[in-house]
Amino acid sequence: MFSGTKGPGEAESLNGSNLRVLIVHARWNTPLITPLVEGARKKLLERGVKELNIVTQSVPGSWELPIAVQRLYAASQVQASSAPSGDLLGGLGRSSTPIPGSTSGTSSKGPFDAIIAIGVLIKGDTAHFEHIAESVSRGLMRLQLDFGVPVIFGLLTVLNEDQARVRAGLTADGHNHGEDWGEAAVEMGAKRKL
Numbered sequence: 001m002f003s004g005t006k007g008p009g010e011a012e013s014l015n016g017s018n019l020r021v022l023i024v025h026a027r028w029n030t031p032l033i034t035p036l037v038e039g040a041r042k043k044l045l046e047r048g049v050k051e052l053n054i055v056t057q058s059v060p061g062s063w064e065l066p067i068a069v070q071r072l073y074a075a076s077q078v079q080a081s082s083a084p085s086g087d088l089l090g091g092l093g094r095s096s097t098p099i100p101g102s103t104s105g106t107s108s109k110g111p112f113d114a115i116i117a118i119g120v121l122i123k124g125d126t127a128h129f130e131h132i133a134e135s136v137s138r139g140l141m142r143l144q145l146d147f148g149v150p151v152i153f154g155l156l157t158v159l160n161e162d163q164a165r166v167r168a169g170l171t172a173d174g175h176n177h178g179e180d181w182g183e184a185a186v187e188m189g190a191k192r193k194l
């Protein structure tokens with residue numbers, strides 16, 4: 001893949017030390033989700049985001065990403081003003097297979113400056129893929145515009161598992177797109193505070 005397509009990054013010049021970032025990931029295709037989440041976390045930490053300010057929650061599948069983003073962001077707004085941290089999703093976001101660094105709701109307080117929604121949709125023999133991909137994409141776009149908070153689009157929509165493995169950085173010629181999403185979250189979160 002031509003490496004220049006993404007254009008120059010800006011996250012190097014942006015400091016993530018005062019950002020609070022939410023990662024919401026699906027549990028479908030966990031062997032692919034795990035490296036993507038870890039790639040995003042790695043870049044967040046590299047750009048100065050504090051471990052305590054990275055909240056990770058999981059949902060069953062990509063279809064549930066928009067509602068989880070909406071509820072977690074709204075809860076963080078309320079939390080910013082009063083309520084103790086607690087479990088932000090009332091149990092909805094508990095991860096049955098915690099990924100390193102996953103939080104179960106206890107974390108720092110305050111509104112999120114950026115959100116990364118991560119899922120892997122692999123096309124099957126039916127139109128299911130298209131319905132989920134379209135609805136989740138539109139839902140995440142609406143949320144970021146309605147809430148005014150950057151929602152980084154981490155939904156891989158691939159035709160087969162090999163394509164996903166390349167984009168999760170699991171092959172010699174692959175690149176972990178999770179890292180790009182982490183960088184984008186720092187850039188967009190920092191710019192939101194300018």
Ligand SMILES: O=c1[nH]c(NC[C@H](O)[C@H](O)[C@H](O)CO)c([N+](=O)[O-])c(=O)[nH]1
Pocket residue numbers: 026027028029060061062063064119120121122123124128132
């Ligand atoms: O995240 C995914 N969810 C998938 N389905 C589950 C869906 O996201 C919901 O969790 C489920 O329909 C319950 O609402 C997938 N497929 O069906 O292939 C998939 O590839 N990836």
